[in-house]
Amino acid sequence: MTEASKRTGSCLCGAVRMTETNSSNKVGACHCGMCRKWGGGPFMEIDCGTDVSFEGEDQITIYDSSSWAERGFCRKCGSHLFYRLKESKQHMIPVGLFDDQEHLVFENQVFIDKKPSFYSFSNKTNELTEAEIFEMYGSP
Ligand SMILES: [Zn+2]
Ligand SMILES: [Zn+2]
Numbered sequence: 001m002t003e004a005s006k007r008t009g010s011c012l013c014g015a016v017r018m019t020e021t022n023s024s025n026k027v028g029a030c031h032c033g034m035c036r037k038w039g040g041g042p043f044m045e046i047d048c049g050t051d052v053s054f055e056g057e058d059q060i061t062i063y064d065s066s067s068w069a070e071r072g073f074c075r076k077c078g079s080h081l082f083y084r085l086k087e088s089k090q091h092m093i094p095v096g097l098f099d100d101q102e103h104l105v106f107e108n109q110v111f112i113d114k115k116p117s118f119y120s121f122s123n124k125t126n127e128l129t130e131a132e133i134f135e136m137y138g139s140p
Contacts, residue, residue, distance in 0.1 A: 009097035011079035016056040018081070018093065020048040027095050028108040031115035038071060039080060042115070045092040052091045
């Protein structure tokens with residue numbers, strides 16, 4: 001693994017820093033009701049897989065948001081740090097945390113049928129409804 005294929009980021013206050021090596025440049029957005037409650041709007045994230053490491057881990061508070069996933073945030077500044085699947089330990093990290101915002105592609109929107117009507121992204125992306133997601137991944 002070379003330096004170039006690492007992606008680094010931090011929370012707003014800098015107490016928590018993360019490094020991930022998956023290096024996908026694909027950005028997804030989730031419009032589900034839980035994500036919108038959590039962040040006040042759609043959750044825009046990079047699927048960073050399981051190879052994610054944190055500095056300042058003692059500053060991370062974990063919220064047990066469902067039977068299948070948990071959500072981490074910085075206890076100092078409140079920045080959202082990840083949505084993590086409990087079983088696979090797969091991390092979806094908010095795209096805005098990363099230091100480098102270049103070369104990213106907005107590729108997927110999920111729970112598109114849960115999106116409220118007052119906003120829409122004009123980007124051309126793949127879109128999945130709740131029913132299509134549960135068909136692909138099984139009901140949670
Ligand atoms: Zn912070
Ligand atoms: Zn969601």
